[in-house]
Amino acid sequence: MKLLILNANLVNEGQITQTDLLVEDGFIAQIGPNLSGRPADRVIDANGQYLLPGVIDDQVHFREPGLTHKANIHTESMAGVAGGTTTFMEMPNTVPNALTQELLQDKYDIAARTAMANYSFFMGASNDNLDEVLRTDPRTVCGIKAFMGSSTGNMLVDNEQVLDNLFRHSPMLIATHCEDEATVRANNERFKAEYGDHGTAALHPLIRDEVACLKSSSLAVELAKRHNTRLHILHISTAEELALFRNDIPLTEKRITAEVCVHHLWFDADDYEQLGNQIKCNPAIKAPHHRAELLKGLLDDRLDIIATDHAPHTRAEKAQSYWQAPSGLPLIQHSLLLMLDFVRQGKLDIQTVVRKMCHAPAQCFQIDRRGYVREGYWADLVLVDPNQTTSVTDESVYYHCGWTPLAGQTFTNAVTHTIVSGELVYERGQFLVERAGQRVLFAR
Template sequence: MSQLLIRNARLVNEGRVVETDVLIKDGFITKLGSGLSDAHSDKIIDAGGNYLLPGVIDDQVHFREPGLTHKATIGSEARAAVAGGVTSFMEMPNTVPNALTQELLADKYAIAARTSLANYSFFMGASNDNLDEVLRTNTADVCGIKVFMGSSTGNMLVDNEQVLDQLFKESPMLIATHCEDEATVRANAEHYKAEYGEQATAGLHPLIRNEEACLRSSSLAVELAKRHNTRLHILHISTADELALFRNDIPLTEKRITAEVCVHHLWFDSEDYARLGNQIKCNPAIKAPYHKEALLAGLLDDRLDIIATDHAPHTWAEKQQHYWQAPAGLPLVQHPLLLMLDFVKQGKLSIETLVRKMSHAPADCFQIDRRGYVREGYWADLVLVDPVRPITVAKENILYQCGWSPLEGHTFGASVTHTIVSGRLVYENGRFMTDQPGERMMFTR
């Protein structure tokens, strides 16, 4: 480790914007204030009045390793993440093989310890028949239990009502759910296959994976959580219909049921299928424009607690298949901060709210040890942003292994200039500065 000094930054943190210097030593923030001494610093960064933010914590990504490494690897996607200001991620268990045992979960941690530039954690996967394995999960060093209450890769659909009830009753830690009612989705798919056959396009996706499927499943998850006082986090809310399930009358730290919205459900809507087709096919589906507006309102009034990506890369060839065969998911982890900074420029949310929803709230929601805030004694996970340097998304600057983005051609109004992960400068103006991996996140439960 070394000593790093950041000067002349406009720090956005805990609801305020203040001008300050930040001194970092041996991975941690040691001092905040003006005119800090640089006598022992190995490197000095002059922020020049640019924004300094706590690093983004993305609580939902699919980095495809092991087993699907033709799409992505932990190493490749972590590099894309830090280039976009995402300093920490939580990755999902539907890799191949599915992370349904403690040994398979440990394998993923071992890969990340070798190859991830970002800090990392991995969800333990639940199935219809691995409750004993789930209950062995260590609450101090694993982010949570993932339950697919809708179709997924391999043996990860949990549709046995008795098993669901036991999981919610006995889980020692946070349960994160993908909520779509499988019976509703299958019935809708059969209907539209009969009607459209091979003429089907991605525009049907929000009709097949519709509002009813989401609301039925989310309502069941909330009912189970209330019955057993389970710590429940519902991932990627995509409909206005579901917002009534969530509270905004108590602080996040007191909530037993929380929810997130993903950037693509705030950015795209069903009118974009005509232009982008399968590129924006994802589960749950991107839906009609009024849902997008309602989700933003739910984010601002604190019914929705966190902004995430659900980064889920597939190869371009896979996405070019017919609608029925094309896989669901889109690559996003390089750009969530820039997407939301565009919202700031448009006046849709404040930069203080952006930081609260992308950094503070994930840390509070998952009870992450000393991350998510810029405080003395906390890990130094930081991102510097030039708010007036535009960047256009293009093939040559997309860092995902899959090599494409549904945002290609869009010009963002701001740019990430520096990213610091656990006290190490890992990204500076387009260059990666170290091959030293990030740290395994720990949790104070």
């Protein structure tokens, strides 16, 4: 398909410029003024709209295989595309856990048949699969995932000798979930004894507290420095952890990077009263001062990437008591709109949104020809209309679980078009193809 976009306000590499753009054979063929009249199968007049690189979400849980009553790759990538996400990296704690190369390949095979967005999958680390981890191809897999805190199945890596060997020998980026398991368990037992069956989600940030996060993150950083490992710490949720990260060198020179998730920037512990288990997640959404400090850390570049940790569960699962309800919430359809609302509120600018959601993931993971609007790069593009609004209801989401903690919210922008690897996939509420995702490769 040849696709011509005219009169767009392109937000890319720190600049906003009015320009035209031509897509041909999956790639950006030309960027510049006065391209009208070029032969094209489709022309979009983007006058008054922002043209952005597609969002790259480096942390999602799409649940397939094994937990497809909650979600699947097709539905969740569809939701992502509707919200401007064109590439996702999915976690290994599916059922079965992706702890062998064969099980990892099974997920790639599913995505090749069903993914609406571009995809990569993390190889999972456990206490006893180092040989399998070391077989991972850095060119075709985004990274190794180590759960240094609660997870499903055999994925909790709590043996420090195993961790040391993993960090010593890993040929590629290790992404970590950092919460100290012993601290969390001790807190859990104490609050269960105190509250019994009357515990509520308001306890969650007290059980999964700042001490648990900092202790585990500090260990990960210590191991990475010891072995010069490429470390990426996911979903930082506390002010205390920010001191672990540098902002005095360029992102491309960092060996240790960090991510913040949209829910830790948008919600705080005061929201448990209204939303309860809907916003129960690991690590926990914490007191308001953490949210304020995380935003500062994002702006001063101690935090490098904005992601979602999109993690759906059914309504029935979330409706259980606090102790039984699973952790995680669905967010990918509105992550870009959440951050653009911060722009409208004056908390950051749109260039920063693009840098943290598009450019930085591409840099951190060394993604091949994605994350920027450049001639010769894959055409992963999003058009956003700042003069439209988006009202969120449970009925408006594409998630298989059918609900969102953002129901009732009205955002001050609207995603109108999403282009994935050169295919116009989404246009004003309509999906135009069955699948468009390509396997992401890495320039390592």
